[in-house]
Amino acid sequence: MKMENNKKLGFGLMRLPQLEEGRIDVEQVKEMVDLFMASGHTYFDTAFAYPGSEEAIKEALVKRYPRDSYTLATKLMVQPTGVDEEQAKAEIKTSLERAGVEYFDYYLVHAVQRSNYKKYEEYGIWDYVKELKAKGIVKHIGFSFHADPELLKELLDKHSEVEFVQLQLNYADWDNPGVQSKNNLEICKAYGKMVTVMEPVKGGILADPIDTVKAIFDEEQNGMSYSSWAIRFAASQDNILVVLSGMSNVEQMKDNLSYMTDFKPLSEHEMEVIKKAQKAIAENKAIPCTGCRYCVEGCPMNIPIPDIFAVENRKAGSPKFRTQREYSIVTAGKGKASFCIQCGQCEDACPQHLPVVELIDRCRELE
Ligand code: SF4
Numbered sequence: 001m002k003m004e005n006n007k008k009l010g011f012g013l014m015r016l017p018q019l020e021e022g023r024i025d026v027e028q029v030k031e032m033v034d035l036f037m038a039s040g041h042t043y044f045d046t047a048f049a050y051p052g053s054e055e056a057i058k059e060a061l062v063k064r065y066p067r068d069s070y071t072l073a074t075k076l077m078v079q080p081t082g083v084d085e086e087q088a089k090a091e092i093k094t095s096l097e098r099a100g101v102e103y104f105d106y107y108l109v110h111a112v113q114r115s116n117y118k119k120y121e122e123y124g125i126w127d128y129v130k131e132l133k134a135k136g137i138v139k140h141i142g143f144s145f146h147a148d149p150e151l152l153k154e155l156l157d158k159h160s161e162v163e164f165v166q167l168q169l170n171y172a173d174w175d176n177p178g179v180q181s182k183n184n185l186e187i188c189k190a191y192g193k194m195v196t197v198m199e200p201v202k203g204g205i206l207a208d209p210i211d212t213v214k215a216i217f218d219e220e221q222n223g224m225s226y227s228s229w230a231i232r233f234a235a236s237q238d239n240i241l242v243v244l245s246g247m248s249n250v251e252q253m254k255d256n257l258s259y260m261t262d263f264k265p266l267s268e269h270e271m272e273v274i275k276k277a278q279k280a281i282a283e284n285k286a287i288p289c290t291g292c293r294y295c296v297e298g299c300p301m302n303i304p305i306p307d308i309f310a311v312e313n314r315k316a317g318s319p320k321f322r323t324q325r326e327y328s329i330v331t332a333g334k335g336k337a338s339f340c341i342q343c344g345q346c347e348d349a350c351p352q353h354l355p356v357v358e359l360i361d362r363c364r365e366l367e
């Protein structure tokens with residue numbers, strides 16, 4: 001598998017703009033799609049598990065552009081929704097219908113990690129996606145991965161048919177022992193697998209980083225956004241097919257395109273600046289939650305875990321932040337940190353391997 005063109009930005013469809021809770025702003029997505037396509041970019045990444053995303057891209061892209069002018073990726077998921085084998089294998093049919101396409105260019109086994117990889121084996125999903133490829137229903141097969149290099153090697157040894165791997169890769173997680181961006185990338189390179197990058201901005205955290213990191217980038221006075229450092233860092237690595245940016249509005253799309261349409265890798269000096277930012281992050285105590293919300297569905301106490309973590313982080317990073325007011329807003333009608341019964345479901349679901357129970361306990365202080 002090789003790069004389709006020189007454009008390294010992918011449109012991640014996980015955090016699309018919403019008009020209200022749960023209803024995607026399709027008109028704004030259309031505008032974003034038009035800007036993206038006009039810049040020469042073509043890679044779109046959705047998933048069966050992203051609510052409303054496949055349907056939205058049908059309206060904003062599939063119905064409006066020739067099928068061979070873009071590439072579309074989606075994913076098959078067994079967790080955290082707890083689907084059985086039959087349901088997992090039926091997902092492709094639903095995805096095709098929702099997106100209004102006859103094939104997907106890329107099909108990924110979704111969010112493989114220590115807590116679920118055996119389930120993918122047990123259900124025969126790897127053979128199943130191979131069959132889909134043989135039938136032409138999907139063109140390329142891969143998996144998105146959230147675990148350690150040992151498991152990555154094991155999977156690539158067992159499943160040589162896999163053509164690419166989607167990795168969480170950003171400058172903050174480069175040496176993070178829970179994520180191991182750098183080591184996992186090295187393994188993909190050694191196995192000759194292309195990499196699609198997810199979470200280059202770490203769920204938005206690096207778009208609005210802690211004050212010490214902001215100061216490091218501000219000193220450079222290059223007039224570019226904080227996100228630009230993160231996305232260009234990911235795109236500057238070897239073996240990258242695309243860097244998926246989960247853009248949520250037209251402004252973010254315009255910002256991303258401003259430096260990715262004519263992409264230039266980070267210079268040596270810029271890499272040194274990134275190293276300083278990495279050091280500042282390592283010294284900070286913020287909770288590295290990406291806001292993916294995989295932990296929320298299974299929480300028996302309906303605790304809005306990532307929203308509480310966001311309040312805790314803002315409190316630590318900005319002295320003027322109105323902590324109690326924000327905490328009351330995010331927990332209104334939901335569980336508070338003190339409701340936690342320590343069942344541990346959230347930790348099994350967390351692709352960042354965060355000690356959620358311990359961290360939620362720390363957040364009781366916000367009440
Ligand atoms: S351990 Fe606490 S926060 Fe986590 S799922 Fe259970 S009740 Fe919810």
Ligand code: SF4
Binds near residue numbers: 289353
């Ligand atoms: S705690 Fe983990 S699973 Fe939950 S939103 Fe944050 S990163 Fe995602």
